[in-house]
Amino acid sequence: MSNLQKALESGKFAITAEMAPPKGVDFSHQIAVVEQLRGKVDACNVTDYQSSSLKASSIGLCIKLIQLGIEPVLQMTGRDRSRMAIQGDFMAAAAFGIENILALTGDHPTVGDCPESKPVYDLDSVGILRAAVQLTTGFDCGGNKLDGAAPYYYLGACTTPVYDPVELQLMKMKKKIDAGAKFFQTQGVYEAEPMKPFMEMAEKYGVYLMAGIIPCKTAAMAKYMSNNVPGIRVPEYQIERLKAAAAKVPADDPNVKKLKAAVQEAEGITMSAEFLAELKEKGLCHGAHIMAIGAEENVPKILAEAGF
Amino acid sequence: MIITKAKPTQDVLDMLGNVKKVLLTGCGECSTTCRTGGVEELDAMEKFLTENGYEVVGKCVPQLSCNKNLMKRELKAFKDSGYEAVVVMSCGDGTQTVAGLVDSPVYPANDTMFLGEIERLTLFSEACRMCGDCVLGKTGGVCPITKCAKSLVNGPCGGAKNGKCETNPDVECGWILIYDKLKKLGQLDKLYVANDDKGYKKNLYPMTINLKEDAANE
Ligand code: SF4
Ligand code: SF4
Numbered sequence: 001m002s003n004l005q006k007a008l009e010s011g012k013f014a015i016t017a018e019m020a021p022p023k024g025v026d027f028s029h030q031i032a033v034v035e036q037l038r039g040k041v042d043a044c045n046v047t048d049y050q051s052s053s054l055k056a057s058s059i060g061l062c063i064k065l066i067q068l069g070i071e072p073v074l075q076m077t078g079r080d081r082s083r084m085a086i087q088g089d090f091m092a093a094a095a096f097g098i099e100n101i102l103a104l105t106g107d108h109p110t111v112g113d114c115p116e117s118k119p120v121y122d123l124d125s126v127g128i129l130r131a132a133v134q135l136t137t138g139f140d141c142g143g144n145k146l147d148g149a150a151p152y153y154y155l156g157a158c159t160t161p162v163y164d165p166v167e168l169q170l171m172k173m174k175k176k177i178d179a180g181a182k183f184f185q186t187q188g189v190y191e192a193e194p195m196k197p198f199m200e201m202a203e204k205y206g207v208y209l210m211a212g213i214i215p216c217k218t219a220a221m222a223k224y225m226s227n228n229v230p231g232i233r234v235p236e237y238q239i240e241r242l243k244a245a246a247a248k249v250p251a252d253d254p255n256v257k258k259l260k261a262a263v264q265e266a267e268g269i270t271m272s273a274e275f276l277a278e279l280k281e282k283g284l285c286h287g288a289h290i291m292a293i294g295a296e297e298n299v300p301k302i303l304a305e306a307g308f
Numbered sequence: 309m310i311i312t313k314a315k316p317t318q319d320v321l322d323m324l325g326n327v328k329k330v331l332l333t334g335c336g337e338c339s340t341t342c343r344t345g346g347v348e349e350l351d352a353m354e355k356f357l358t359e360n361g362y363e364v365v366g367k368c369v370p371q372l373s374c375n376k377n378l379m380k381r382e383l384k385a386f387k388d389s390g391y392e393a394v395v396v397m398s399c400g401d402g403t404q405t406v407a408g409l410v411d412s413p414v415y416p417a418n419d420t421m422f423l424g425e426i427e428r429l430t431l432f433s434e435a436c437r438m439c440g441d442c443v444l445g446k447t448g449g450v451c452p453i454t455k456c457a458k459s460l461v462n463g464p465c466g467g468a469k470n471g472k473c474e475t476n477p478d479v480e481c482g483w484i485l486i487y488d489k490l491k492k493l494g495q496l497d498k499l500y501v502a503n504d505d506k507g508y509k510k511n512l513y514p515m516t517i518n519l520k521e522d523a524a525n526e
Binding site for chain 2: 108119121124125126159160168169171174175178187228
């Protein structure tokens with residue numbers, strides 16, 4: 001049984017972080033991030049060509065994490081692989097001791113840096129979950145028997161609480177639960193209220209909900225995400241709070257640009273920590289998934305400030 | 309209807325190369341509506357080819373370019389016209405029908421884009437990707453295979469922003485369209501029925517359908 005499953009099932013407030021493989025073959029940055037996260041998180045997601053940006057594969061970095069002794073969550077999208085390739089990767093994953101899987105649809109290739117790539121989507125996220133469950137019964141998608149023991153997976157999926165109409169996301173969450181998802185990580189959220197119906201759904205069906213936390217580095221980033229990233233809404237008062245932090249830096253300071261960035265980043269960390277504590281206090285999630293987007297060194301800071 | 313778009317005219321010249329005598333054919337149905345292969349477009353192509361040193365020895369716009377027997381009859385009239393190549397201004401299907409009937413090289417003047425509906429005289433939109441296993445009955449008559457950029461069958465991804473698809477801010481998210489329609493119909497319960505993924509066995513190509521054989525097998 002994976003650490004993540006143990007943590008969630010034991011009622012502990014579980015924490016996952018996230019990292020992306022490199023664009024290239026040098027994993028040294030990722031190896032450094034592992035040291036920053038070691039002992040602080042229950043598991044770490046490895047993204048699968050996130051935002052359709054071509055990188056080293058998720059499974060490759062997941063194997064590296066296993067070798068380094070930190071538990072991975074293999075993200076698997078349907079964008080680039082047929083059902084055969086997905087199940088093949090799942091089998092290889094199990095052979096390396098990877099149990100946690102997060103099934104995702106995957107961003108469309110046209111939004112990424114390899115837009116000529118063929119969108120596959122042979123299976124959607126529901127189909128990917130089913131394909132994994134199928135393997136755990138000892139058979140593949142063609143009904144053919146696997147040689148040897150059947151693999152074991154701890155299956156998860158994502159959901160987007162800030163969505164209009166929200167019923168569509170809840171409906172899909174229910175289908176993912178029916179297909180075998182045991183834990184959910186949400187898109188980045190900034191307000192407690194939208195979490196409520198998702199937590200109700202999770203409690204009703206005995207699955208676990210992890211709130212997605214994306215710390216804002218600057219007011220500009222917060223605003224950009226809010227306006228452009230699907231599923232993300234940063235309330236105006238939070239953007240104002242980041243601006244106010246920046247405004248405290250004296251304009252005549254020779255390092256004004258750097259300082260403004262630094263104080264906003266620190267404020268963003270504090271805001272994430274406060275929000276995390278609020279969610280936990282209100283019982284609106286069973287854990288948190290912190291997506292620091294390249295600033296993974298901030299993950300332990302957020303956890304410390306939140307008092308975890 | 310099959311929606312076509314005219315290729316850049318330079319492409320037609322490149323394909324023709326150094327032949328002299330050219331036959332032009334169009335199509336009275338789809339390509340006429342799309343303004344890529346009706347009488348006017350053939351006239352314009354004749355003018356363009358003539359200006360570029362070719363001789364157009366014949367033109368025809370049959371009722372349908374994709375009907376083999378009909379096309380065969382139409383082409384008879386040009387048997388002795390001496391054409392060395394045919395430029396077909398129809399869809400890819402009509403082009404291949406002609407190619408199967410003549411011994412000279414056949415070149416497409418159009419790109420075949422999609423199966424779509426005529427929203428108004430100059431606006432066509434894609435509505436069916438011919439998946440071979442129609443699910444419209446479950447989705448309020450809005451096609452998830454076509455109107456969702458990822459052809460998702462079990463509901464939306466998380467990519468919509470302000471109701472628009474992540475692939476194009478001008479295009480509505482197909483699943484939000486489906487939701488709105490099912491809500492109107494009082495059929496939201498249909499959303500909760502997990503669709504078995506359809507697989508691709510019913511969509512293997514090239515396909516043929518033989519009505520006589522099908523009837524005999526029934
Ligand atoms: S589901 Fe869509 S693509 Fe398939 S046959 Fe029906 S309308 Fe066409
Ligand atoms: S945003 Fe909507 S239409 Fe676009 S891929 Fe996602 S579900 Fe499909």
